Structure formats: C-alpha cells, structure tokens
Amino acid sequence: MTDGGRLRHIGLLTSGGDSPGMNAAIRAVVRGAHVHGLQVTGFLGGYDGLVNGRSRALGPRDVSNIIQRGGTMLRTARSAAFMTAEGRDRAASVIRGLGVDGLVVIGGNGTFTGADVLYREHGIPAAGVPGTIDNDLAGTDWSIGYDTAVNTAVEAIDRIRDTASSHERLFFVEVMGRDSGAIALDCAVAAGAEFVLVPEREEHIEQLVRAILGADGAKTSSIVVVAEGETEGGAFVVAQRVKERLPEKDIRVTVIGHVQRGGSPTVHDRVLASRLGVAAVDALLRGEYNNMVGMINGRVTLTPFLEAIHGRRELDRDLFRVLNILAT
Helix, strand or coil, X not given: CCHHHCCCEEEEEECCCCCCCHHHHHHHHHHHHHXXXXXXXXXXXXXXXXXXXXXXXXXXXXXXXXXXXXXXXXCCCCCCHHHCHHHHHHXXXXXXXXXXXXXXXXXXXXXXXXXXXXXXXXXXXXXXXXXXXXXXXXXXXXXXXXXXXXXXXXXXXXXXXXXXHHHCCEEEEEECCCCCCHHHXXXXXXXCCCEEEECCEXXXXXXXXXHHXXXXXXXXXXXXXXXXXXXXXXXXXXXXXXXXHCCCCCEXXXXXXXHHHCCCCCXXXXXXXXXXXXXXXXXXXXXXXXXXXXXXXXXXXXXXXXXXXXXXXXXXCHHHHHHHHHCC
C-alpha cells in the first residue's frame, strides 16, 4: 500500500457466475468508500479486465439506480490469462500503475482463490464479498443471490405442481447446484416435493421409487427436485431410470437453468449485499486483509479466504428428515 500503508484507492471487481444482488454490493462498496474519501476504480470483466487494464472510475452517482437490478454492471468473465504467473504479473502492474492500494472482490470460490494468490505473490491486499447462488462458502450463513435464486426456483416449481396435478404426472425438476445441493434442498422443502437428490448425499433409485409410490399407495402426481450435480447423473438420467421401474408413470423433466441467476434481487439479498459491501471497505480500512466478509447469526464476520474456500458450508441435515416427514 502507498503512503506508509494508508488506504486511498480501492479496486473493485465481480468474478465467476453472476448472482442477484451483486449490483447492490457494488453500490455499497462505492458509496462506503466515498464516505471515507476513498477513490474507487472498477475493473470490467472480472480478473480478465484486471489483467488487460479495462477499468472505469466509480463515484456515488455512477452506482445510482442499480440496487434493484440483477447481474453485474461491472460484468464478469473467466480469465485464462490470470491463471498464469505472467497474467498475474500483468494484473499486479495494472493495479500499481493506477495507484490502487487494495481490492474488493465479489464472487465465490474461484474469485477468492484469485485474490488469495494475488496477495501471496504480489502483496496486494483484498477483501472478499460472497456473491454466489450456491451458498456453499464457509464463514457465512448466506451468500448474495442465494435467497433470490431459491425464490425464483420455488415459484417455477409451484407452477409445475399445478400442471403435474392436473395431468397426474411425475415431474423431475433440475435446479442449479453443480457441487452444492443447498438450492435443491430448500426448494424441495418449500415447494412440497416428494424427494430431493443432491451431490452431498448418495441416494439409490430404489429409495426414490419407494418415495414416489408413498407409504399409502401410489400418488397421482409427484415432484422430485434434482441438483444438477447430483451423483446419479442429473434429472434426465434419473427420470429414465425411474421410467424403467415405473413404466406406467407419465414422467416429465424440467430444467430451470439460468433463470435462477437473473432477475431483481429480493429484499434479503439487497440488505445482505449492502451490509457486506460496506463491511468489506471497513475491513480494508482496518488493515484486515485477505478475508471474506460474511454474515453469521445476523452479525458481520471475517473468515480467511482459504478457510472460506476449503471449509465448505454443510447442508442442514435435519431438513432431509423434515422433507421425508412432510412428503408422506
């Protein structure tokens, strides 16, 4: 940092998959920095923009009217260049050339891994804001975008339930979650599904078939929620295997997909993003570098990047029991 360690200039980027509420976090960082007289430069297109020096100055008026918008005004992209030592050298040169003293990075595992490596190799301090619909980071009860994604998915499943009941069909609904079943599990409980399949828990087709048939005889319609990364191979594979065992069932598959990432963020995500964006600036000002700011039991907390990345937030196992009880 310049001037004997004094923070004057913050760099800001969003990286990885977009999530509703990222714009609210950008707004909070920019205005939180402004209150302390700090300059903010936003890098366009994540770490790729950092490597290639694509940037713009950000002031309080530049982030007006974005709190309600999904996506990210700074855009996001994967960066093969940043994966190399040469690319990170270029990124560090860009940072120093602009006089940036520290970074705020908004994203998930990959985003924080990049910030951690940049700090270790070049001594560039950073604070991380968790922005991922997967909600899989250790050190926070909620990540920005998760609440919106779950509500979007549940609304879609509610609509599917209507047609499933009307036509006496069995629907397999695939939601996002390559490595995490958090969205699937919460959606299954909230939407009254009969079963859920997630990457963290191995289930057998026979268990699923028994759940579909139900303790009191065959149900006329059912919903099974499937995380895209579950161990059986996804909703289409699971549906085919169930059809082989229950050929009389009228089975359909719906993949909700990227609809879950878009749209206006919920109140919960807007408030969370606002608090964590301000907290990230505060952390840099206090000299508490290389941490993710999170929210645990309603309080802002700091978790070292490596712990946030590798600690992995566990699913609430009691929800599986609740789902089984309510699906009878």
